[in-house]
Amino acid sequence: MKNIVVSDEYRPTDLKPVGLIKEYAQLTKTDVVKFFLGSKKLANASCPACLSKEHTVAFERFGLNYRECSSCFTLFVSPRPDDAAIKDYYSNSRSRMFWFDKLTKATDVKRKEKIIKPRMNWLEESTREYLPQAKVWADIGTGQYGYLEAMKASKIFQTKILIDPFIKLDQNFSKGNLQVVEENWFDYSVKGQADVVSIFEVLDRTADVSGLVAKIHQVLKKGGLCFLTGILSSGFDIQAIWDQAENIFPPDRLNIFSLRGLRALFEKNGFECLELSTPGILDVDIVLKVFKDNPKVSLPRFAREIITADEEVRLRFQQFLQENQLSSYGRILIRKK
Amino acid sequence: MSEKKLKCGIVGYGYMGEIRRAVIEHNSALELVGICDTNKDILKKVDRCPTFNSFEQLLDQDVDIIFACTPNCFTPDICIQSLQAGKHVFCEKPPGRNLKDIENIRQYEKNGLKLMFGFNHRFHPGILKAKLLIDSGKFGSIINLRGIYGKSGGAQFKKSWRNNKAISGGGILLDQGIHMLDLFRLFCGDFEQVKCFASNAFWKFDLEDNAYVILENSKAQHAVCHSSATFWKHTFRLDITLEEGYLVIEGLLSKSGSYGREKLVIARRQFENEAEAVGNPAEETSYFDKDLSWDLEVEAFVKCIQEDKPVTMSNSLDAFKAMEIIDKAYKDAGLASKEGVVNEEHCRL
Numbered sequence: 010m011k012n013i014v015v016s017d018e019y020r021p022t023d024l025k026p027v028g029l030i031k032e033y034a035q036l037t038k039t040d041v042v043k044f045f046l047g048s049k050k051l052a053n054a055s056c057p058a059c060l061s062k063e064h065t066v067a068f069e070r071f072g073l074n075y076r077e078c079s080s081c082f083t084l085f086v087s088p089r090p091d092d093a094a095i096k097d098y099y100s101n102s103r104s105r106m107f108w109f110d111k112l113t114k115a116t117d118v119k120r121k122e123k124i125i126k127p128r129m130n131w132l133e134e135s136t137r138e139y140l141p142q143a144k145v146w147a148d149i150g151t152g153q154y155g156y157l158e159a160m161k162a163s164k165i166f167q168t169k170i171l172i173d174p175f176i177k178l179d180q181n182f183s184k185g186n187l188q189v190v191e192e193n194w195f196d197y198s199v200k201g202q203a204d205v206v207s208i209f210e211v212l213d214r215t216a217d218v219s220g221l222v223a224k225i226h227q228v229l230k231k232g233g234l235c236f237l238t239g240i241l242s243s244g245f246d247i248q249a250i251w252d253q254a255e256n257i258f259p260p261d262r263l264n265i266f267s268l269r270g271l272r273a274l275f276e277k278n279g280f281e282c283l284e285l286s287t288p289g290i291l292d293v294d295i296v297l298k299v300f301k302d303n304p305k306v307s308l309p310r311f312a313r314e315i316i317t318a319d320e321e322v323r324l325r326f327q328q329f330l331q332e333n334q335l336s337s338y339g340r341i342l343i344r345k346k
Numbered sequence: 347m348s349e350k351k352l353k354c355g356i357v358g359y360g361y362m363g364e365i366r367r368a369v370i371e372h373n374s375a376l377e378l379v380g381i382c383d384t385n386k387d388i389l390k391k392v393d394r395c396p397t398f399n400s401f402e403q404l405l406d407q408d409v410d411i412i413f414a415c416t417p418n419c420f421t422p423d424i425c426i427q428s429l430q431a432g433k434h435v436f437c438e439k440p441p442g443r444n445l446k447d448i449e450n451i452r453q454y455e456k457n458g459l460k461l462m463f464g465f466n467h468r469f470h471p472g473i474l475k476a477k478l479l480i481d482s483g484k485f486g487s488i489i490n491l492r493g494i495y496g497k498s499g500g501a502q503f504k505k506s507w508r509n510n511k512a513i514s515g516g517g518i519l520l521d522q523g524i525h526m527l528d529l530f531r532l533f534c535g536d537f538e539q540v541k542c543f544a545s546n547a548f549w550k551f552d553l554e555d556n557a558y559v560i561l562e563n564s565k566a567q568h569a570v571c572h573s574s575a576t577f578w579k580h581t582f583r584l585d586i587t588l589e590e591g592y593l594v595i596e597g598l599l600s601k602s603g604s605y606g607r608e609k610l611v612i613a614r615r616q617f618e619n620e621a622e623a624v625g626n627p628a629e630e631t632s633y634f635d636k637d638l639s640w641d642l643e644v645e646a647f648v649k650c651i652q653e654d655k656p657v658t659m660s661n662s663l664d665a666f667k668a669m670e671i672i673d674k675a676y677k678d679a680g681l682a683s684k685e686g687v688v689n690e691e692h693c694r695l
Contacts (some may be wrong), residue, residue, distance in 0.1 A: 011471075014631040138478055288630075332633070 013286035014331040015127070018325075020294060023119040025256070029112050036104035037258055041071040044098045045260075051088035057218035058083040058270030063279050068252035073259050077242075081270035084242040086263045092216045097261050099175045109177065113153055115187070121155045128209065129159045132236050135342055136165060136205055139283060142232055143204035143299070147172060147228055149194050149221075150211040154182070161185045166205070172197050194224050203228050207236045212271075213262050222278045229345045235280070237341050243267040245292040245330050245336020249312040250299050262267055271341060280343040289336030293323045351377040352434075352651060356398050357401055357410040357424050357576045358416035359383040359392065362438050364465075365601075366413045367395075369640045374560045375413070375648050380404045390544040405431050411651070415440060418520075422447045429454040429461065436647055440524050441665035443515020445673040448666045455662055458654070462647045465660040465668075467525040469639035469646075472595040472610040475632065476586060479593065479612065480533065486589025488534055491569040493526040493584045496577030497604075499549060503575070509551045517553030519544070520672055523573025528660075528668045529584060530561060530569040536667060537561035537569065542675035548576045559675045591627075598635035608634045641661055 028096040036289050043221050045051065055062050056078035063079035064087070090098070113120065117335065136143050146166040150173050157176075161171055161184075170188045178189065190197065195217070206225050215221045225235050240257070241247070247254055266274070272282055297316040299306055308316075315326050328337040354370050356363050359381050370376045382404040383389050389397040393416040401424060405412070412428040414421060414437040421442045428435045429451075432605045440461050442450040455461050465472060479485060483513035496518070505514040505518045508521050529535065539562040554641045555575040562568050574581075582605045591614040597606035607633050616627040643660065 010635055012633040012635075015628065016630075016631070017628040134479065134482075137482065138475060 010282050011284040011286070012332070013131075013284065013288050014328060015288040015290070016328065017123065017290055020291075023123065024116050025112075029115055030067075030255070033104060033107055033112055034255070034258060036102075036107050036145075037261070038071045039261060040098065040102040040104045042072065043052075044102060045094065046072050051090055054085060054089050054144055054216075056081060056083050056270070057085050057264045058266050060219075063336040068254075069260045075257075075265075078267075078270065081273060082242060083269040083270040084247075084257075084265040084267075085291070086259050089216055089263060090260065092193065092195060092220075095214065095263075096174055098260055098264045105175070106167055107202075108330035109153075113155070117155055121159075121195060125155050125159050128236075128238070129163065131340065132205070133163060133165055134205060135236070135284070136234060139342075139344065140204055140232065143234070144168060145203045146170070146205040146207070147203040148207045148209075149197075149225070150175075151207065151209045154179075154298070157182070157187065157210075158287075161187050167208060170203070187328060196221060197224065198229050201230050203233060204230055205234045205236070209238045210240075210261075212266070213239045213264055214239060214260050216263060218264060218274070219278075222274060226279050226345060231345055233345045234283075235343045235345070237343075239271070239339055240265050241268050241271070241287060241337050241339040243269070244287060244289065244339075245312075245334065245335055246295040247337045249296045249308055251307070253299050253303075253306055254295075255299070256295070266339075268339060271339065275341075275343045279346050281346055282341065282343050284340070285334065286329055286331070286341070287334045287336035287339050289338030290327065290338050291338070293327050348653065349375065351381045352410040352648065353380065354411045354413060355380040355404045355407060356413045356415060357382045357404065358414065358420075359385075359388050360415065363413075363415040365640055366415055366436075366644075369644050370413070372641060373644060374527070374649065375652065376644075379409055380407050384447065385386075399673055401427070405522070406520055408542060409433060411436060411633070417445045417507045417513050418447075418515050419617070422450050425451045425461070426454045429456060429459055429585075432459065434460040434647075435642065436462050436464065439528075439633070439668075440520050440672075441662070441669060443513075443520075444491055445666075445669045447515070448662070448669045452662045452666060460647065460650050460657050461662050462643070462650070462657045463530045463660045463662070463665040464643065466639040466643050466663065467598075468659060469642040470595075470598065470608065470637065472598075472608050472632070472636040473529060473584075475610050476593045476595055477532065478502065479576065480588065485591045485593070487565075487616075488567055489587045489589065491530050491584065492531065492688070493569070493637050494572045494574070494577075495522055495526045495575030495582050497522065497580050498578045498681060499555075499575050504549065504551075509549070509553055511552050514553070514677065516672060517546070517551065517557070518555055518575040519546075519557035519573045519675060521523070522575075523557055523559070523571055524668050524672060526571045526573065527671050528664065531664065531667055531671075534563055534567045534569065535563070537563045537671060539563070540587055540671055540674035540678060542679040543621075544676070544679040544681060554679070554681060557675065559671070561671065580606075582606075589608060593675070599634060599639075608637070610634075632669070 022266055059081040061078050061080035064076040067077040069073045075084050076087050077084055094197045145168040147170040174193045354376050368376045381392050382398040382401050407471050411434045414424045425437050530644040541560040544557040546555050549555040557573045584595045586593040594611040598607045599608045611629050611631045613627045615631040
């Protein structure tokens with residue numbers, strides 16, 4: 010199994026401008042109340058990774074409780090809305106409109122350069138490495154314009170399918186060779202179709218995680234590959250700032266898996282891990298920002314020492330986090346057995 | 347219906363023989379039917395497999411493939427006799443003691459019989475990924491290669507048959523450096539020009555303990571190899587400079603783990619925009635934790651037999667070309683080519 014370490018330079022604000030993120034969080038807070046809290050359909054959940062029923066309340070966010078699994082230390086919201094309610098939220102909430110209309114447009118250039126391009130390189134090069142005969146790529150739920158363009162431009166697949174009920178295609182957008190299936194993943198019934206499936210940041214906002222994992226297994230051919238990314242609770246910034254984390258709120262982060270939990274989830278459901286990496290760039294900067302915004306914030310003493318050290322030390326520490334799979338940004342490549 | 351298993355015999359049950367046994371037993375297409383070694387003490391320790399103390403006895407068995415895992419001086423005879431007896435041959439590197447040995451072996455290569463040499467480094471995960479990236483064309487052409495590969499010797503090093511010229515035919519360059527030279531050929535093809543300095547400054551054998559080889563080919567690509575038996579820290583590093591970036595394979599997954607964690611560094615050059623960090627580009631490093639090289643090379647060999655296709659990786663031409671570079675290097679370094687007398691006792695060390 011591989012582990013990837015990257016060196017690159019960008020700041021949290023390159024992708025999440027402070028003002029816009031604050032506004033987005035505020036809108037989300039209002040929408041969470043509107044879409045979820047009034048509903049009687051919130052259901053108690055077990056750990057989405059290891060299914061353990063043992064957990065403790067970690068912190069509250071927007072009226073919903075994050076719980077920490079006592080077994081694998083995954084963070085997850087419980088009680089939680091179901092996927093139909095989440096679909097409704099992403100289709101109709103003001104915060105989602107804001108995300109598409111303002112946030113993604115404001116960060117479009119950096120997002121393409123720092124997120125989408127490396128992701129595409131990873132997907133294409135790993136496919137060449139592990140499954141050079143791959144022809145069909147299905148993406149579940151990553152529908153953003155910059156990403157769609159990159160998907161269209163990819164030349165190594167004959168068939169590219171986007172399964173996403175939330176994508177709002179502009180009239181001027183040419184689908185080209187891209188098949189867009191405007192369905193939710195749980196309604197998609199095709200079996201054994203894809204050589205490659207991608208789910209970028211999708212597991213984080215899925216209520217029925219076991220259902221999605223089973224769906225990936227269903228859609229993939231035997232030996233097929235699945236690329237996924239997400240935020241990890243085992244990462245440095247989340248462990249250090251915990252309930253002070255500004256970028257953790259539902260439903261975008263309904264689940265924040267620990268690395269061990271995520272690995273176990275796939276290995277017990279018919280997959281093997283080919284790559285398990287945490288190539289995050291921003292852990293130290295995120296903690297530093299929280300500290301600068303509020304110097305009285307409660308931080309582990311050693312974490313405070315690291316984030317206030319020289320830039321060279323901070324960079325080396327970030328590299329150490331990557332090398333030891335301790336960053337909070339995870340990317341995982343699995344293969345259907 | 348499952349395909350009939352190919353029956354395998356191992357000749358020479360030292361370090362490599364044991365590795366090959368594990369590979370054979372791990373491969374569902376293969377069946378181990380005999381192990382041969384002239385050392386009776388070694389044979390006594392062999393379990394779950396018939397043993398033979400003469401190669402001819404093993405050859406008389408119903409065997410499809412001979413795995414030749416002996417010291418270099420025995421390699422030509424084992425390969426030639428096996429091929430003459432109609433067996434496929436998988437032979438450890440180096441392919442004999444000198445260029446003449448591999449030339450002789452190649453004369454007996456018959457149509458239909460497969461002959462492959464154990465250049466397993468080609469199948470290491472870092473090398474496989476690097477080759478894939480280079481072949482994709484995304485990084486442009488190779489400008490140059492720089493390889494360092496070395497070990498420290500050890501308490502038994504002086505007594506090892508590897509350092510007895512009559513048995514091995516060459517020093518560290520032939521024993522270990524040949525892997526690096528083979529990788530150079532894998533990435534750049536043949537090199538016509540060969541320069542070399544060599545010394546035996548520390549170990550004082552009549553064989554080199556350090557060799558510094560510089561190569562040039564018709565595409566004006568250059569490669570530099572430092573092969574050493576005085577690297578007190580075991581080292582493997584291959585730098586590949588390309589038009590659009592660079593790759594570094596460092597560390598090598600091995601039984602002992604002494605070469606460090608195998609990793610591949612990938613970077614693209616950055617000087618289009620002078621405001622960016624020139625000379626310090628963003629890098630991506632892949633760490634590998636599983637060495638399948640032994641299995642993969644034998645799988646490739648078995649596939650050639652099953653499908654009756656020519657051996658294209660680590661074939662006898664690859665072996666010959668690697669030995670040709672070493673031959674030129676030794677000549678350029680002024681190393682004498684006189685052969686000594688083989689002492690059987692030494693072969694067991």
